[in-house]
Amino acid sequence: MIDLDLVRKEPAKVEENLARRKNPVYVRLLAEVREKDAEWRTCLQQADEVRRRRNDLSRRIAEARTKATPSEELESEAKKLPDTLRAIESQESELLHARDALLRRLPNLMDDSVPFGTDDSQNVVVSTWGEPLHGGAALKSHGEVLEGLGMAEFDRARRVSGAGFYYLRGAVVLLDLALQRFALDLLAGRGFTPVAPPYVLRRAPYEGVTDLADFENVMYKLEAEDLYLIATSEHPLAALYLGEILDEDALPIRLAGVSPCFRKEIGGHGVDQKGIFRVHQFQKVEQFVFCRPEDSATILEELRANAEEVFRQLGVPYRVVNVCTGDLGSVAAKKYDVEAWFPRQQAFREVVSCSNCTDYQARRLGIRLGKAGRPGKLVPHTLNSTAVATSRGLAVILEQYQQPDGSVTIPEVLRPYLGGLRALVRSGASL
RNA sequence: GCUGAGGUAGCCUAGUCCGGUAAGGCGCCAGCCUUGAAAGCUGGUGGCGAUUCCGCCACGGGAGUUCAAAUCUCCCCCUCAGCGCCA
Numbered sequence: 001m002i003d004l005d006l007v008r009k010e011p012a013k014v015e016e017n018l019a020r021r022k023n024p025v026y027v028r029l030l031a032e033v034r035e036k037d038a039e040w041r042t043c044l045q046q047a048d049e050v051r052r053r054r055n056d057l058s059r060r061i062a063e064a065r066t067k068a069t070p071s072e073e074l075e076s077e078a079k080k081l082p083d084t085l086r087a088i089e090s091q092e093s094e095l096l097h098a099r100d101a102l103l104r105r106l107p108n109l110m111d112d113s114v115p116f117g118t119d120d121s122q123n124v125v126v127s128t129w130g131e132p133l134h135g136g137a138a139l140k141s142h143g144e145v146l147e148g149l150g151m152a153e154f155d156r157a158r159r160v161s162g163a164g165f166y167y168l169r170g171a172v173v174l175l176d177l178a179l180q181r182f183a184l185d186l187l188a189g190r191g192f193t194p195v196a197p198p199y200v201l202r203r204a205p206y207e208g209v210t211d212l213a214d215f216e217n218v219m220y221k222l223e224a225e226d227l228y229l230i231a232t233s234e235h236p237l238a239a240l241y242l243g244e245i246l247d248e249d250a251l252p253i254r255l256a257g258v259s260p261c262f263r264k265e266i267g268g269h270g271v272d273q274k275g276i277f278r279v280h281q282f283q284k285v286e287q288f289v290f291c292r293p294e295d296s297a298t299i300l301e302e303l304r305a306n307a308e309e310v311f312r313q314l315g316v317p318y319r320v321v322n323v324c325t326g327d328l329g330s331v332a333a334k335k336y337d338v339e340a341w342f343p344r345q346q347a348f349r350e351v352v353s354c355s356n357c358t359d360y361q362a363r364r365l366g367i368r369l370g371k372a373g374r375p376g377k378l379v380p381h382t383l384n385s386t387a388v389a390t391s392r393g394l395a396v397i398l399e400q401y402q403q404p405d406g407s408v409t410i411p412e413v414l415r416p417y418l419g420g421l422r423a424l425v426r427s428g429a430s431l
Numbered sequence: 432g433c434u435g436a437g438g439u440a441g442c443c444u445a446g447u448c449c450g451g452u453a454a455g456g457c458g459c460c461a462g463c464c465u466u467g468a469a470a471g472c473u474g475g476u477g478g479c480g481a482u483u484c485c486g487c488c489a490c491g492g493g494a495g496u497u498c499a500a501a502u503c504u505c506c507c508c509c510u511c512a513g514c515g516c517c518a
Contacts, residue, residue, distance in 0.1 A: 041479095041480065041481090044479075044480060044487080044488095045480065045481075045486090045487090047487080048479095048480070048481090048486055048487040048488085049486085049487090051486085051487060051488085052486060052487070054498075054499080055452085055486095055487085055499085057498060057499090058451075058498055058499045059451080059452075059499090060498095061451085061498055061499075062451045062452095062498090062499075063451095065451090066451090074498075075498055076498090077498085078498035078499080079497095079498060080498095081498075082497085082498085226508095244441095245441060368441095370441070370459095371459085375440095375441055375477080
């Protein structure tokens, strides 16, 4: 949620920023917010005036009663007030709710460095690392590699859970865990505290962290419960300090979330669809930071560097893009995607999303900055970035490290987590 | 799931039976005192709207009764404890 104060004091600045999204809806929304706000303030003053009169009469009636002097006149006037007040108050609260609902629909203000563009094809490459392999059709897709190893069940999973779910089996399960542990250790070495969050959230905190449309498109809801399966540990981590005052001196707070992630909407285009690249459920190690407003730009670069380091150590070539206005989404003020090179697909595909959400999430969550237990008016900034999502992390490793004999070499940094295992090979046992 | 106890400001607590301007403590800020600090003393310390004085709101949320609700009535949410069930 954008700061209402800013909307009032610098509407031109806000409008200019929203206009960069090239969606006239937002500029119109802003105008409506300002209109409702002005109406609300007028109405509030009227309501205050009636309430002041009521309180005044009320006080004088009480006084008259204790002195046993007549108060009929006062009371007859007072009796008329509740009806008047009810009407004004209901209008006032209607205006207030309308204003706030509109305000919540406004997306975050974008950082000046976000490039113009209509969709992800216009994201701007800001760096590349490694030498892309040119295997192409000579290679198997990661799904075929897994099936060849006897380490995945896609058809049977569809039968019991539907498309987009999978069974993993054998050493690849350990590889999944190894990836998580590797990323977690890397982050722990850089000041992050591991956090295992709840895998479900109530609606109210969830509304603080994500776009409203996500409730329709992304999140699974538990039937008959006010609970949603998390789409990423970013969400419970952001909500961790719901309604609290964070001590400025304790910032930045660096957290490393580890959790499964559940997503209803997963798309389904492109080559090599069978596999674990687009799935309803996967594991992820996530970086999350609460910081002072003035530090978030620097910390975004820190998170990006950490995410890059994960893929460098895995030996996976990648590029980083600065996500353009049309592809940014409503919560982030600036976002980098790290795109790993998939040699079978001959394409860079997103494996990391790294965002500075500035004060947008924190304000919606009612989190404030303070010092020594004293609440302040400032709101902290929040940032999040994938360290590794094991579905896509596994997928790129399987594609890149596959061998002609069907085995998969294990990246060296992961071997210590696998008892020194050097490769995934087909075991004698069948499913 | 059942029963009970609770939800009051940044935190802790009183007030609720019996309706009449929300009391106190901690923490924090300022001043006094001091070489400096601590202690002590004094004052201040929520949100919103006006900003000249000020006014309104705020006791988990909502509705109702009343001139007037933290307080009375109804509905709902949440937390804790005990019991039950259980990996």
